[in-house]
Amino acid sequence: MTKDNSEYLIERRENVYEVVIGLEVHAQVTSNSKLFSSSSTTFGAEPNTQVSLVDAAFPGMLPVINEYCVKQAIKTGIGLRAQINKKSVFDRKNYFYADLPQGYQISQFKYPIVGEGTVVLDMAHGQKEVGIERLHLEQDAGKSIHDMDPQNTLVDLNRSGVALMEIVSKPDMRTPDEVSAYVKKLRSIMRYLGTCDGNMQEGSLRADVNISVRIKGSDKLGTRCEIKNVNSIKFMQMAIDYEANRQVDLIEEGETIDQETRLFDTKKNETRSMRSKEDAHDYRYFPDPDLLPLEVTDEFIEKLKLDIPELPDEKKKRFIDKFKVSPYEATILVSDIDTAKYFEEVVAKMGKNLDIKLAVNWITGELFAVLNNKNLEISQSPISAKNLAKLINLIKNGTISGKIAKTIFELMMDGDIDPQIIVEEKGLKQESDPKALEALIDKIINDNREKAIEYKNGKEKLFGFFVGQAMKASSGKANPQLINEILKKKL
Amino acid sequence: MSDITSLTLTDLVKSIKDKKISSEETTKAFIDRGEKSRDLNAYITEDFSNALDKARAFDQKPNFDLKLPGIPMAVKDLFCTNGVKTTAGSKILNNFIPPYESTVTQNIWNEGAILLGKLNCDEFAMGSSNETSFFGSVQSPIDKDLVPGGSSGGSASALAANLTPITIGTDTGGSIRQPASFTGTVGLKPTYGSCSRYGIVAFASSLDQAGPMSKNVKDCALLQEIISTYDEKDSTSIDFKRNAYSKELTNNIKGKKIGIPKEYTVDGMPKEIEDLWTKGIEYAKDCGAEIVEISLPHTNYALPAYYIVAPAEASSNLARYDGVKYGFRSKGENLIDMYEKTRSEGFGEEVQRRIMIGTYVLSSGYYDAYYIKAQKVRKLIKNDFDEAYKKVDAILTPSTPSAAFKIGEKTNDPVSMYLNDIFTVPVNLAGLPAISIPAGVDAKGYPLGLQIIGKAFDEQNILNIAYAMEEKIEFKNKITDWWIK
Numbered sequence: 001m002t003k004d005n006s007e008y009l010i011e012r013r014e015n016v017y018e019v020v021i022g023l024e025v026h027a028q029v030t031s032n033s034k035l036f037s038s039s040s041t042t043f044g045a046e047p048n049t050q051v052s053l054v055d056a057a058f059p060g061m062l063p064v065i066n067e068y069c070v071k072q073a074i075k076t077g078i079g080l081r082a083q084i085n086k087k088s089v090f091d092r093k094n095y096f097y098a099d100l101p102q103g104y105q106i107s108q109f110k111y112p113i114v115g116e117g118t119v120v121l122d123m124a125h126g127q128k129e130v131g132i133e134r135l136h137l138e139q140d141a142g143k144s145i146h147d148m149d150p151q152n153t154l155v156d157l158n159r160s161g162v163a164l165m166e167i168v169s170k171p172d173m174r175t176p177d178e179v180s181a182y183v184k185k186l187r188s189i190m191r192y193l194g195t196c197d198g199n200m201q202e203g204s205l206r207a208d209v210n211i212s213v214r215i216k217g218s219d220k221l222g223t224r225c226e227i228k229n230v231n232s233i234k235f236m237q238m239a240i241d242y243e244a245n246r247q248v249d250l251i252e253e254g255e256t257i258d259q260e261t262r263l264f265d266t267k268k269n270e271t272r273s274m275r276s277k278e279d280a281h282d283y284r285y286f287p288d289p290d291l292l293p294l295e296v297t298d299e300f301i302e303k304l305k306l307d308i309p310e311l312p313d314e315k316k317k318r319f320i321d322k323f324k325v326s327p328y329e330a331t332i333l334v335s336d337i338d339t340a341k342y343f344e345e346v347v348a349k350m351g352k353n354l355d356i357k358l359a360v361n362w363i364t365g366e367l368f369a370v371l372n373n374k375n376l377e378i379s380q381s382p383i384s385a386k387n388l389a390k391l392i393n394l395i396k397n398g399t400i401s402g403k404i405a406k407t408i409f410e411l412m413m414d415g416d417i418d419p420q421i422i423v424e425e426k427g428l429k430q431e432s433d434p435k436a437l438e439a440l441i442d443k444i445i446n447d448n449r450e451k452a453i454e455y456k457n458g459k460e461k462l463f464g465f466f467v468g469q470a471m472k473a474s475s476g477k478a479n480p481q482l483i484n485e486i487l488k489k490k491l
Numbered sequence: 492m493s494d495i496t497s498l499t500l501t502d503l504v505k506s507i508k509d510k511k512i513s514s515e516e517t518t519k520a521f522i523d524r525g526e527k528s529r530d531l532n533a534y535i536t537e538d539f540s541n542a543l544d545k546a547r548a549f550d551q552k553p554n555f556d557l558k559l560p561g562i563p564m565a566v567k568d569l570f571c572t573n574g575v576k577t578t579a580g581s582k583i584l585n586n587f588i589p590p591y592e593s594t595v596t597q598n599i600w601n602e603g604a605i606l607l608g609k610l611n612c613d614e615f616a617m618g619s620s621n622e623t624s625f626f627g628s629v630q631s632p633i634d635k636d637l638v639p640g641g642s643s644g645g646s647a648s649a650l651a652a653n654l655t656p657i658t659i660g661t662d663t664g665g666s667i668r669q670p671a672s673f674t675g676t677v678g679l680k681p682t683y684g685s686c687s688r689y690g691i692v693a694f695a696s697s698l699d700q701a702g703p704m705s706k707n708v709k710d711c712a713l714l715q716e717i718i719s720t721y722d723e724k725d726s727t728s729i730d731f732k733r734n735a736y737s738k739e740l741t742n743n744i745k746g747k748k749i750g751i752p753k754e755y756t757v758d759g760m761p762k763e764i765e766d767l768w769t770k771g772i773e774y775a776k777d778c779g780a781e782i783v784e785i786s787l788p789h790t791n792y793a794l795p796a797y798y799i800v801a802p803a804e805a806s807s808n809l810a811r812y813d814g815v816k817y818g819f820r821s822k823g824e825n826l827i828d829m830y831e832k833t834r835s836e837g838f839g840e841e842v843q844r845r846i847m848i849g850t851y852v853l854s855s856g857y858y859d860a861y862y863i864k865a866q867k868v869r870k871l872i873k874n875d876f877d878e879a880y881k882k883v884d885a886i887l888t889p890s891t892p893s894a895a896f897k898i899g900e901k902t903n904d905p906v907s908m909y910l911n912d913i914f915t916v917p918v919n920l921a922g923l924p925a926i927s928i929p930a931g932v933d934a935k936g937y938p939l940g941l942q943i944i945g946k947a948f949d950e951q952n953i954l955n956i957a958y959a960m961e962e963k964i965e966f967k968n969k970i971t972d973w974w975i976k
Contacts, residue, residue, distance in 0.1 A: 053591060057811040059584065060571045060593060060690040062725050092807050094853070098826055103810020153826070155815070284853035286862060289696035289804050291726050 006125035008175035009216060010244060012252045018216040019244040020224075021179055021209065022133075022171035025186055026164050027196040028140070028204040029072045035139050035163035036063030036106065043202045047156035055161040057101035062290050065090075069163040070294065072195040073113050073137050074304050076165055079189045079311055080132050082117025084301050088136075090291045094284040099142035099155050107166075109285040112136035113294065119169075119189070120313055121181040122331045130182050131170035140164050165196065171210065171221065176237035183207065183233050184335065188312050192337045206231045211240055212257070213247045222247070223257040227264050227271055239264040243271045315340055323347070323356045332364055338379040339363075349389030353396045362392055366409055382413040391419040399423065400430050401480055432479040434486065437470075440478070441486050444469045455491055463487065495520035496653035500562065500710035503656050507560050514553070514561025514605065518546035521563050521607060525654045530974040531630045533649040535568045536576045536609040545605040557603030558717055565655040567646045568609035569616055570596045570701070571690040575606065579692040580614040580624035580642075583812045583819045583837030593690025594725070595659060595701045595718045602717050607655060611645030614839045615809065616666055616694040618642050619911045620901065623841040628898050631674055632970050633937055636898045640670030640891075646704050647674040651968060657705045657714055661691060663698045664797055665891075665915025668927035671704055672890035672940025675929040675968035677711045677957070678704045680915075682947045683922035684729030687722030693808040695801040696727070698919040706968075708928065708958040712736040715950060734951045742959040745779030749943075749956070750883035754790040755914060757892060763933045764889050771887055771930055771941040771960070778959040783883050787875040792868045793917040798909060799852050799865035800920070805842075806849025812837065844905065873921040880946050885953055888914050890927040890940035914942060924950045928957045929966040936969065 010017040034041060037054040054061045077084050089111040092104040114135035121128040142160035146153050167186065173179050187198035187205060198205050207230055212222035227243060230236045242264075247257050261280070262271040287293075310318070312334045319330040334340045346359050367388065371378060391408060394400045400408065400423060408419050408428065423429055431437060444466060445452050455462040470483045495517050498506065506512045522539045542563055549561035571577045571589035578584045592600070600606070613623040621629040621644025631639035632652035639648040643660025647670030650658050660667040662680035671678025679702045686701040693699060703714035716737050721730040751772060756765070772782055814820035814833030821836050823829030838846070852861035879886060892913055901908045918925040924947070927940040941960070945953035 056816055058571075058589065058591070058817070059577070059579070059587070059692040059811070060589075060688070062689055064724060064726055094807050094810060096810065096813060096830055098813075098815050101811060101816055103813060104807055282855050284807070284850065284855070284858075286803060286807070286853055286858070289727075290693075 006123070006175075008177070010213065010248045012248055015252070016216045017213045017244075017248045017251075018174055019240065020171045020212045020214060020221060021173040021240060023169045023173070023179065023182065023210070024208040025167045025169075025183065026206050026208075027076075027167060027186070027190060027198070029069050029137075029163035029165055030195055030197055031066065031069050031072060031163055033066055033068075034161040035066055035069050035137065037161055039161065041162050045158055047154075047158060049158065051157040051160065055101065055157055057103070063106060063288070065291065065294065066163065069137060070113070070296070071304055072163075073135060073165055074296065074301060075193050075308060076167075076190060076195045077114030077117065077135055078305060078308050079193045079195070080114070080117035080119060080135065080167070082132055082135065083115030084296075085111065085113055085115055086296050086298070086301075087111065088113040088294045090137075090288045090294065091285045092288045095281050097141065097144070098153060099144045099157070099160065101142065101157060101160055105139050105141060106288055106291070107138035108136035111293075119182060119185050121178060121185055122327075123178065123181060128178060128181075130172040130178070133168040133170050135165050135167045138164050138166055171212070176240045179209070179236055179240060180233045183236065185312070188335055188337070192309055192311050200232055203231060207236060209236055209239060211243045211247070213244055213251070223259050225257065225259065225271070226261050228261055228274060230264050235264060235266055238269055239271055242269060246271065312340075325356060325360055329360050329364070333360070336378065338377065342378050342381065342385045345385035346389045346392070349386050350393055350396075353393045355392065355396050358392050358396065359389075362388060366406065370413065382416060383409070384416050387412060387416055387418055394419055394423065398430060398432055398479060400428060401476070404428050404430065404476060428477060430479045431474050431477045432482060434482060437478060437482050437486055438490075440473055441466075441470055441483070441490055444473060445490060452491060463491070466491065496524045496656070498656065499706050500657045500713060501707075503562060504558070504560065507562070508555045514546040514549040514563070515543065517561065518542050518563040518605060518607070521655060524652075525607065527975045528652055528654055531632060531648050531652055531654075532627050533611055533629055533645045533652065533654055534565065534608045535578055535580065535611050535624075535626045535645070538575055538606055538608045542605050542607050549603065549605065554603060558713065559599065559602040559604035561603055561605060562656060563605045563607045564599070564657055565607040565610050565646075565649055566596055566599075566658060567612050567643050567660045569612055569661050569692045570659065571692065572596055572606060572609065575609065577609065577692065578626070579616070580612045580626060581812075581838065581842070582625040583833070584692070585625065585819055587818050589690070591690060594687035594720065594722045595691065598718050598720055599659070610643075610649050610658065612660075613642035613644065613666075614842050615692065615805070616642035616661055616663055616699075617805070617841050617845055619665070619669055619908050620896070620898070621645060621648075621670070622898060622902055623839055625839060630898075630974060631895055632974065633674060633895065634935075635973060637895050637937065638673065638898050640673035640895060642666040643670050643678075643704065647671055647676055647678070650674070650676050650704050650706065651970060652974075653970070657703065657710055659701055659714070659718065660704050661694075661699055661701050662915075662919065663694045663700075663801060664919050665912040667702045667704060668890050668915050668925060668940070668942060669911060671927045672929070672942075673895035673938065675938030675966065676704055676706060677708055677926065677928050678702065679711050679715055679926045679950070679954070680918065680924060681715060681719060681950055682729075682924045683919075684727055685719045685733075685924070685948070685950070687720065687725040687728050689722055689724040695804040696808060697804060698797075698801055700919070708926075708954060708961050709737060709740060711926070712740045712954045712958075715954070719950075731948050736951055736954055739951055740958055741955050742778070742962055744956050744959045747780045747885065747952070747956060748783050748883040749775050749780045750783050750785035750879050750886040752785050752787040752790065752879070752886060752888060754787050755888045757913060760892050761933070763894075764892060764939065767931045767939045767941065768887075768889050774930075774960045774963045775887060775956070777963050778956075780956070785879045785883060785886065787872075787879060787917070789868065789871045789875050790917055793872055793920055794909065794913055796865040796868035796872070797912070797916040797920055798848070799861050800869065802845040802849035803853050803862050804849070806846045806853065809838070809842070809846060841905070869920045872917050876917075876921045876923060876944075884946070885949075885956055886944040888942045888944065890914060890942040894933040894935070894937040894939055918944055923947055924953055926953050926957045928961055928964070929968065930960075930964050931966070938966075938968065
């Protein structure tokens with residue numbers, strides 16, 4: 001098997017296979033209330049405390065569409081550069097399950113609210129476009145809990161009726177890396193839009209992964225298997241790896257692939273059959289007679305367009321044009337809306353001393369390292385953008401050295417302390433008075449006459465020794481640039 | 492006041508407002524008669540003791556500005572009533588007490604009416620004779636062992652037998668008009684979207700509509716005025732200007748054009764129905780209406796289309812009765828076993844038949860041939876009416892192709908039972924309003940009704956026509972109280 005950034009191929013004997021992947025992402029709409037009822041959607045509430053009579057499908061209860069969720073879906077469609085359908089229809093997807101109170105899920109089958117669109121991925125080997133087939137609105141089901149009671153399955157309906165967007169991609173992805181980039185990009189776009197918080201731990205974002213394999217160069221699609229409900233990018237990649245190899249092995253053994261739905265077992269790192277095509281549900285879709293077709297006007301859509309913030313692709317372009325950051329740096333800065341916000345705030349607060357390179361380095365270097373270590377999101381950063389900007393300004397105007405800055409940075413984390421205060425309290429101000437430094441250096445040269453002579457005789461390595469001595473004598477506060485200059489002169 | 496229970500709603504309201512009788516006296520009279528009439532099996536749930544309490548409370552603090560001041564009434568057991576058992580005539584909801592009130596019944600209580608109890612009906616409103624109810628068939632007060640029609644059979648029987656001064660039913664394919672016709676009473680199926688479906692146990696969502704049943708047209712207009720409101724809780728409720736139907740009621744229908752659809756002369760239709768229709772045409776002429784022959788060419792396809800659309804929706808609407816959340820549950824080995832046992836034991840034969848039909852017509856491979864085609868037919872039927880209404884203001888037909896039949900007569904022949912809805916079903920498919928008024932009797936003396944179909948939202952017009960014709964017809968229901976020992 002070869003594995004590099006642009007290709008993911010599976011080799012068996014003389015055959016080289018490529019993997020064709022499409023995703024159905026289920027993204028929970030950010031909304032205070034459910035798709036067809038006014039119940040709350042807050043995560044983690046006590047079981048069955050956020051359930052209305054509609055959510056529990058009491059007799060005679062009727063769904064009423066939540067306009068906010070419709071707006072959220074349309075905004076997402078705009079973010080995916082997709083066709084917004086002015087007329088869409090809610091259908092019933094009929095099946096029985098204990099956590100599906102109505103006995104059907106209200107979804108959109110034939111006429112989704114959003115049609116074809118595009119997502120651009122920034123891969124190491126360049127940009128890659130992934131087509132969006134459609135986005136539709138649907139209700140989530142409740143949750144069946146099988147392990148709390150030895151005899152019974154318990155049902156929690158808090159999630160029942162929560163609005164989901166199902167975003168279906170075209171089978172345009174070829175590598176696990178592209179899948180990862182795609183999910184991250186979707187997540188990023190929706191977080192920019194505020195339409196889905198993208199929290200995979202809470203189940204706000206999960207995906208069904210469709211995988212098939214074919215001889216590289218073929219333009220025919222192989223039989224696909226769908227891996228249901230994978231809830232982390234890492235698991236998606238592992239599932240693809242396992243499943244693609246499983247399919248290739250079958251083909252190599254002369255067998256055929258059965259179109260089926262499979263589950264990924266995260267413990268055993270393998271997929272296994274859930275149900276075959278023959279056992280597939282007949283969902284008996286038909287238009288929900290309790291709901292009229294959903295119609296929106298051009299005006300409604302145009303008004304929503306005014307609400308669309310600058311999205312990652314545009315922001316990246318602006319960062320490159322305006323701040324002259326590299327495309328790589330720009331990609332990192334815009335990948336998450338909170339990172340972009342943080343960066344822009346640092347830039348704004350630095351004011352006339354603005355040094356983009358320094359700002360980028362501090363954010364993607366020191367700050368990211370800390371966040372990683374502490375497993376924090378940038379929105380939970382222990383150091384505010386304002387104080388980081390102050391710190392960078394202190395370096396920039398020569399008040400402190402970069403080295404001291406790192407010490408101060410550590411101290412700032414203890415409650416987002418203003419670096420200026422640390423500098424003053426700890427006396428960490430950089431010594432930049434040439435006269436004071438000259439006196440200090442004179443003394444060092446005096447104390448080390450022999451080494452000074454050796455240096456003059458060509459042992460240039462000794463320059464570092466003198467710098468070190470000067471820094472030591474100043475407790476690290478001496479301005480390193482001035483030290484260099486004075487030493488050169490004096491020696 | 493020897494017989495409070497035989498008063499019309501209008502007279503009853505007047506008597507109470509004039510303080511000739513109290514709400515308590517009135518309520519007691521209906522309760523007494525209800526208790527003596529248990530052989531009719533009209534009630535599923537009596538709420539008599541609460542009704543008396545409410546009547547006394549009303550009398551202590553009467554509000555005569557209300558339209559139904561202290562008026563007791565019973566309603567079809569398809570309307571969810573807060574704290575009062577609501578069964579839809581099914582075993583599967585035998586223990587179900589809703590913690591909420593349907594919009595239609597709430598509108599009625601808001602006008603001062605008092606709930607007497609819940610009236611028998613076909614299970615989930617699926618039936619034309621009230622024989623599919625888990626709680627047993629209902630006797631028509633017209634004659635022993637006669638069906639009152641269905642599905643609002645309990646409502647029709649209770650109304651005709653004077654157990655309630657007025658009532659409400661629901662009509663998916665004729666379930667108000669056919670029992671009204673069978674029991675010599677008046678029943679209106681309003682325009683789809685006129686009365687909220689919120690809190691009504693659903694049968695076929697795109698066809699279901701609640702409506703008033705009464706002893707005369709004026710009472711019907713008053714009740715329609717009360718129950719028809721725009722309701723945001725029902726997405727299919729329509730926000731149109733509703734008339735003050737009772738106030739605006741007039742018998743002046745001079746110059747109104749009334750259409751007679753030739754397709755409603757069906758094979759095997761008894762002569763007495765044809766005669767009734769002819770008589771109806773004469774009455775309409777007498778009232779000054781102009782008779783116009785019209786054509787509704789797709790009428791023949793209405794019944795088959797209806798028996799695809801209605802079961803399809805029902806199969807999905809009834810999926811929620813699965814034993815998990817409320818209602819009847821049978822013990823099972825596992826989830827699927829529990830579903831199967833609960834639903835086989837909880838649903839009656841007719842309901843199961845329709846769930847099977849509905850599931851079948853929605854299945855992949857059959858969906859286009861049945862459901863989609865039925866929807867196309869539905870559109871054609873609607874177009875037929877649209878065309879007709881370019882020429883006429885209303886359409887006059889018989890309500891049913893026959894008078895009431897005996898209990899058990901058609902239970903083994905579902906198709907013949909379905910055929911009973913032949914004149915009423917097209918109206919539901921087109922979402923139009925229609926009223927059935929008593930217009931005569933057959934050879935056995937059983938009532939026969941005429942149906943007046945209106946344009947969408949034109950309830951006032953058909954009420955006026957019905958009101959004018961009612962005056963000419965002078966129908967008197969012959970109720971002998973044979974069931975009271």
